[in-house]
Amino acid sequence: MTARERAGALWRRLTWTWDPASEHESGDAIVRNLWLHWFPAKVARQSASWNYSLWLGAASAILFLILNVTGLLLMFFYVPSTEHAYGSMKDLDYAVTLGWLLRNQHRWAAHAMVAVVFLHMARVFFTGAYRGQRAWNWLVGLALLLATLLASFTGYLLPWDQLAFWAVTVGTNIAREAPLIGEWIRFVLLGGSEIGQNALLRFYVLHIFFLPAIIWILFAYHMWRVRRDGGLAAVEPIRQARSVQPKATPATKSYSLFGLTRGTSVVVRSSTELEEQDEVFASPNLTRRLALVFLIVFNLTLLWSLLANAPLEEAANPAVTPNPAKAPWYFLWLQELVASTTIPIGGLRISGGLIGGIVVPGILLLVAAIWPWLDGSPAGNEGVWFPRRRLRQNLVFTLVFAIIIALILMDIFLRGPYWHLYWPGTSWPAMPRTL
Amino acid sequence: MKATRRWFLGAVGKGSVALAFVVQLAAAARAFLPNVLYEPLKRFKLKQPDQYPQGYTFDADRRLFVVRDQERFHVISAVCTHLGCTVQWRQDEFACPCHGSRFSTDGTVIAGPAPRPLPWYEVSLSPDGFLEVDSAQEVARGFSFTPPRAKA
Numbered sequence: 001m002t003a004r005e006r007a008g009a010l011w012r013r014l015t016w017t018w019d020p021a022s023e024h025e026s027g028d029a030i031v032r033n034l035w036l037h038w039f040p041a042k043v044a045r046q047s048a049s050w051n052y053s054l055w056l057g058a059a060s061a062i063l064f065l066i067l068n069v070t071g072l073l074l075m076f077f078y079v080p081s082t083e084h085a086y087g088s089m090k091d092l093d094y095a096v097t098l099g100w101l102l103r104n105q106h107r108w109a110a111h112a113m114v115a116v117v118f119l120h121m122a123r124v125f126f127t128g129a130y131r132g133q134r135a136w137n138w139l140v141g142l143a144l145l146l147a148t149l150l151a152s153f154t155g156y157l158l159p160w161d162q163l164a165f166w167a168v169t170v171g172t173n174i175a176r177e178a179p180l181i182g183e184w185i186r187f188v189l190l191g192g193s194e195i196g197q198n199a200l201l202r203f204y205v206l207h208i209f210f211l212p213a214i215i216w217i218l219f220a221y222h223m224w225r226v227r228r229d230g231g232l233a234a235v236e237p238i239r240q241a242r243s244v245q246p247k248a249t250p251a252t253k254s255y256s257l258f259g260l261t262r263g264t265s266v267v268v269r270s271s272t273e274l275e276e277q278d279e280v281f282a283s284p285n286l287t288r289r290l291a292l293v294f295l296i297v298f299n300l301t302l303l304w305s306l307l308a309n310a311p312l313e314e315a316a317n318p319a320v321t322p323n324p325a326k327a328p329w330y331f332l333w334l335q336e337l338v339a340s341t342t343i344p345i346g347g348l349r350i351s352g353g354l355i356g357g358i359v360v361p362g363i364l365l366l367v368a369a370i371w372p373w374l375d376g377s378p379a380g381n382e383g384v385w386f387p388r389r390r391l392r393q394n395l396v397f398t399l400v401f402a403i404i405i406a407l408i409l410m411d412i413f414l415r416g417p418y419w420h421l422y423w424p425g426t427s428w429p430a431m432p433r434t435l
Numbered sequence: 436m437k438a439t440r441r442w443f444l445g446a447v448g449k450g451s452v453a454l455a456f457v458v459q460l461a462a463a464a465r466a467f468l469p470n471v472l473y474e475p476l477k478r479f480k481l482k483q484p485d486q487y488p489q490g491y492t493f494d495a496d497r498r499l500f501v502v503r504d505q506e507r508f509h510v511i512s513a514v515c516t517h518l519g520c521t522v523q524w525r526q527d528e529f530a531c532p533c534h535g536s537r538f539s540t541d542g543t544v545i546a547g548p549a550p551r552p553l554p555w556y557e558v559s560l561s562p563d564g565f566l567e568v569d570s571a572q573e574v575a576r577g578f579s580f581t582p583p584r585a586k587a
Contacts, residue, residue: 166520170533173518192472319495321520323532338518339534342548352534352548353518419535419547431532 018284018291029283039286040227042279046234046383048286052127053232055293056120060148061219062297063113068212070106078158080204082197085160086315093312104305110152112301114330117148125397128382128390129233135372137225140218142369147215149330154207156328160200165316166325168195168203174338174357195318233383238278240380323417323431333407334361339419364400477571480561484508484582487566491524499556500524501566507579510558510568511542516551529553541576552576 001009016029016036030041046052077096078088092099121141124130130138153171157164172195176186191198226232230239313322327335337356342349367374381387386394414421416428481494481501487508492501498513498521513529515522520533528545529538536547543552557572558580566582 170518188467191469192474194474321532325520325533339548342550349550351517351550418530418532
């Protein structure tokens with residue numbers, strides 16, 4: 001083989017045709033390609049549909065990819081020290097060529113990821129896609145949601161501005177409210193009893209390594225489960241229409257192409273229940289759409305970053321709390337909860353930090369986690385949006401979602417200095433930002 | 436399975452290697468509890484008593500209020516007992532910007548989510564004539580300290 005031929009073979013292995021001429025070429029693109037081999041060779045038409053999934057899961061994964069790349073680049077310009085962190089932000093905004101764009105895109109992609117992950121969760125709920133054997137993947141999804149929120153939290157601490165400092169203060173004081181081990185948790189999180197260099201460094205390492213690593217691992221597992229569970233729940237109505245019960249996995253260890261043709265490989269398990277007209281080749285039907293979603297998501301975050309600058313408050317100042325001090329929008333409902341759930345019992349007052357900061361979110365998370373087993377709606381309504389027979393379940397979810405959104409909107413628009421309620425139209429008193 | 440000598444010695448061998456592994460993990464985790472803290476001391480000096488005006492004076496570095504009433508002094512923490520934001524003095528009450536807690540002039544909770552009153556700290560006079568506060572030492576509300584008149 002000449003060097004030219006060898007280069008050609010390598011090129012073919014790393015790329016693929018977006019317009020395969022034959023089914024053979026289609027299948028080959030998936031199985032032999034480094035980037036695509038984790039896709040199934042064929043997917044159900046419904047799984048790839050725009051209307052069913054809205055591609056929200058894919059969009060959140062793409063946002064996470066954007067966050068990884070922009071984040072890695074930001075690491076060249078950021079110093080995780082209480083003395084230099086804020087200066088790094090100013091450098092990015094004013095001294096580094098297009099540094100502002102990098103920072104904007106990282107911040108806005110993070111906000112978008114939190115939003116899209118919540119919407120993805122709503123989609124999975126409204127289509128009943130967490131039922132039956134998919135319950136386990138619902139739990140993995142909840143873990144991903146938590147990891148996403150923690151990644152955002154640790155992320156906006158790093159600029160070491162007023163938002164960061166007071167978020168660490170409030171966040172670790174909520175942790176302190178945990179019974180018995182609270183003080184200890186706070187001590188470990190901060191690496192001391194006061195907020196300083198240790199705390200920044202700990203949150204930095206969590207943000208740039210541990211949380212992304214956890215998200216990547218869970219993401220891979222999430223995807224693997226989707227395939228194990230026979231694709232998106234959108235295939236369930238087709239399965240029922242074909243009235244084929246899922247077959248037990250044939251006893252085989254073969255993951256090979258031979259197993260694929262014999263129908264004895266685990267991958268084949270679900271697709272054997274679907275018929276040929278239900279499925280399309282992943283290449284190009286999935287790959288093209290994925291590329292399109294990538295371009296749309298990337299360009300939207302880019303556009304957003306061109307139109308609005310990432311927030312940056314004054315440098316961290318332990319003496320002065322901004323008035324009002326508001327968390328980013330996705331934590332505002334929790335801020336409202338901690339501010340309003342202190343309960344007096346006799347002479348004792350149980351802090352809102354414990355009730356609204358730990359107990360209520362804990363209960364919400366627990367209920368969400370066991371919901372697949374609480375859900376008593378009749379089976380056979382999976383993979384369809386808002387089926388009539390799941391009206392009650394969907395109403396409960398909508399109500400909780402609506403309350404959270406209402407609290408967020410209320411805190412954005414109506415909470416003013418000293419956390420007072422100011423109705424729209426009334427003006428807030430001017431508050432000095434510094435002493 | 437028969438508990439032979441060979442099995443026993445094998446189990447002890449593998450078990451001790453596994454134990455060493457676990458202990459090493461625990462040892463690595465222990466490093467995250469710092470043994471030395473480079474933090475401000477809990478006991479510190481403020482200014483000389485004469486440098487404080489009558490009423491409430493905010494000390495930004497120490498996050499507390501020095502209250503002077505004629506020649507009597509007391510010190511109230513400015514850290515909200517709810518989730519730790521810095522409260523502000525508003526002529527007749529303390530108010531917290533984060534979650535809306537309000538405290539009366541002596542630190543009693545009037546409104547909002549704060550679970551406890553603002554703590555008062557022990558005040559004394561250092562040998563070289565400065566007010567000295569021990570923020571590890573809470574005192575009852577109503578505490579006051581009158582610095583002895585310096586000999587002219």
